[in-house]
Amino acid sequence: MGAVKNSDAIVIGGGIAGASVAAFLADDGLSVTMLERESSLAYHTTGRSAALFTPYYGPDAMRAFGGLSRNFLESPEFDSEVEILSERKTISLVDKAHSMTIDRPPKSVWLDETEFLDRVPFLKPGRYVGGVLDTQVASIDVHALHSVYIQALKNFGGEVVTDAEVNKITLAPSDIWEVEAGGQRYESAVVVNASGAWGDEIAKLAGISPIGLIPKRRTIVVVSSDQFDGVSFDDLPFVIVEPDYLYFQQFGVGQLMISPIDQTPSVPCDAQPDEVDMAITVARFEDVSTLKVKRIDHSWAGLRTFSSDGDPVIGWEPVVPGFFWLVGQGGYGVFTSPAIGRYAASLISNSELPHAFKAHGFPFESLSPDRFRLNSLVGLS
Incomplete structure (x- = not known):
């Protein structure tokens, strides 16, 4: 096992959720390492999606994120020359x-x-x-959108590591996460769990209770x-x-x-x-x-x-420091990824949200994993 690699944030999962939040975090000035268990990115859900831009379908949270994603999908801020949408x-x-x-x-x-x-x-x-x-409605070129995020991450100095299945996650006394993946050790104060269907499994590796994905x-x-x-x-x-x-x-x-x-x-x-x-x-x-x-x-x-209530889970784990959930998009993850990635990155980097989020009116804070932890927190009090 080589020397420990340090970064401001480790993103676990190379699908559309992990790629989008990693790109926005890197844009915010953080050093970011993305870990993907497969030999290629977007192998599972993202790579098999027949995605549409459908801002008036799905749960209220996804309609909100979908509407806020429109401008990016029409002209990606990381590469405005790429065409993501086509008429459908x-x-x-x-x-x-x-x-x-x-x-x-x-x-x-x-x-x-x-x-x-x-x-x-x-x-x-x-x-x-x-x-x-x-x-x-419009068709989404999923590969092009995912590639925009990955290229932006790399342009901002981020690292993408494939064949990096996570097998151990430990929180050191210094509140630094130590992650072992693909025979390499990584350290960071922040771990972003964007591992899709494996979200609860990653949490268990970190000693955190699953949320019932x-x-x-x-x-x-x-x-x-x-x-x-x-x-x-x-x-x-x-x-x-x-x-x-x-x-x-x-x-x-x-x-x-x-x-x-x-x-x-x-x-x-x-x-x-x-x-x-x-x-x-x-x-x-x-x-x-x-x-x-x-x-x-x-x-x-x-x-x-899906989460048990059908809404995505976006926010800090309340029981331990530095563990961020970004899971449960329930089939709406591609067309909402610009807004969800931007929202998650703002919480992680403590950067200011665009005015459009504040003006929208949806209670985005309600998507926090806190809603699954009320009983355990009461027991700890």
Whole structure:
């Protein structure tokens, strides 16, 4: 084991959460070391995300962070030449039972059956009374966004270490964290736990009680248009076919990405698609479309990690010094990463938050892990 490497902050996790907070911390003038257990960054959730910019969907916290992330996504402050967003309209189909209760985003447009079938001609007629067309949604180039953060971190002098699985975390009497990873020792007054599905495992290594994170598996299958006669997937919108039932969208050239919107609880792992879930995906797609799938061309799965109350966990661990939680984004982590990274970095570096956060009105402090520690703190008093 080589000489100890010291930095102002150690960020554990090289996905979108770790990359964003590391970049903003380095921008604030801190020396930052990022540790990633895999041989490549963004291997798990981030690298398997079909991300959209959807600022009017999800929990209130994610809507707040999403709105605050728009400017960065449109013109990244670390590299304004990189294009992150591209146009991607979304249609949410509505059946008769929900036609009067649908939550319509601002500036959305109602489509009758003829209008949405004109855009998605292979849907079965007669099942849905209409659809909500949201024109404020955009596709996110996840790789480009993640790369902007990593390049910024490096430009500001930060270090990225791969093949660095953390196997020991100890708090010294001097309140300095000692971290062993990939055969190397690191020291810092601050450890940022941005390890996604492994968040509770990292906490346990540090002698900290877990907060009850719940990783959930999401399945994706891809089918090619060449197995269907006269069908094109080009220029399709992102289509949500009933909440928690199915979505699909164009994927590359001549391909369709389909998901059953499954949320199967899982242990932290390299998630793989389950044969039953893939069969369910195809069955649901055939249930709402006129197409019969002859083959699945590609498939994968990823983990989306949730806290018990569905909100992200962002803040200092109240029981011990210098341990910062940045987990539980629940599938909304990519499009909210600019604002979440900036907010987390401001708490860690004690830098001033942009005025937009203060003016927003959302109680960001409520996302602190304090909400999971009330009972233990009472017991200590």
